Amino acid sequence: MRMNVPPEPAEAGLRPLSARSVVLSLLLGAHPAELPVKDLVRLVEPFGVGGSTLRAALSRMVSAGDLRRTDAVYRLSDRLLARQLRQDEALRPATRAWEGDWEMVVITATGRGPAERAELRTRLTALRLAELREGVWLRPANLARGLPDLLHSVARTYTARPDEPGQDLVARLWPLDAWSATARSLLAGTAAARHPADRLTAYAAAVRHLLTDPVLPPALLPADWPGEALRTAYAGYQRELAASVGPGERAA
Secondary structure (H helix, E strand, O other): OOOOOOOOHHHOOOOOOOHHHHHHHHHHOOOOOEEEHHHHHHHHHHHOOOHHHHHHHHHHHHHOOOEEEEOOEEEEOHHHHHHHHHHHHHHOOOEOOOOOOEEEEEEOOOOOOHHHHHHHHHHHHHOOOEEEEOOEEEEEOOEOOOOOHHHHHOEEEEEEOOOOOHHHHHHHHOOHHHHHHHHHHHHHHHHHOOOHHHHHHHHHHHHHHHOOOOOOOHHHOOOOOOHHHHHHHHHHHHHHHHHOOOHHHHHO
16 A cells, blocks of 8 residues: 655755746745746845846746746746646645545556556645555545546546545555654744745745645544644745735836
8 A cells, every 4th residue: 555655854845945946936926926027136136046047047947938938027837837726725725524425536547658657646646635555546525626537538436435434544545643743844944944045945845745735624634733834834925925026016
């Protein structure tokens, strides 16, 4: 049986900042996801990114398809807008009351190559499903979302009521203690960070970790689950970033 294993606290994603990562973090937190170059120059300065470094990074990002440019305004590409949507959903996952049902996805397609299998696993994990055994994925049916149509060509979907107690099944599918430990480490790191670059690095790691939150029903979570606290902390930082660009400047 495989489990959705998050990084250990020491590996929680405190990656060094590059000009590209600073720009992406700023744009992923902006709604709409676009900024004039003059605002980008001002916003990246506290992170130790100079104007010439920024412009070189922007040019490379446009060439790589990360950004689109219209006049002096840079926008996220469609691919990264999809990433922003996933990030926003991680911050505010839509849930519904849980009545004991589970979603089950059984892979029926055969003859797929390693790359196709890996891509399907990535998609299923992003849907917050976990693999009970090879080809059988499930989760509590508490998310207010449907499953994408593309799954119907490779899998059958079911509603199930497992005989195994929900808490026991959840413990087999997700390493909740490890996820919680990493989340608490990230909360401490975001609270302690003072320099803009350190704060951005810490909160970027926080949002990556939130993408792996199984978003389980409260009845199946430990009493001290830190998921909501991490979401609240990141939401506050996101508001700070949004406020750093005034409406008048944004429209200019």
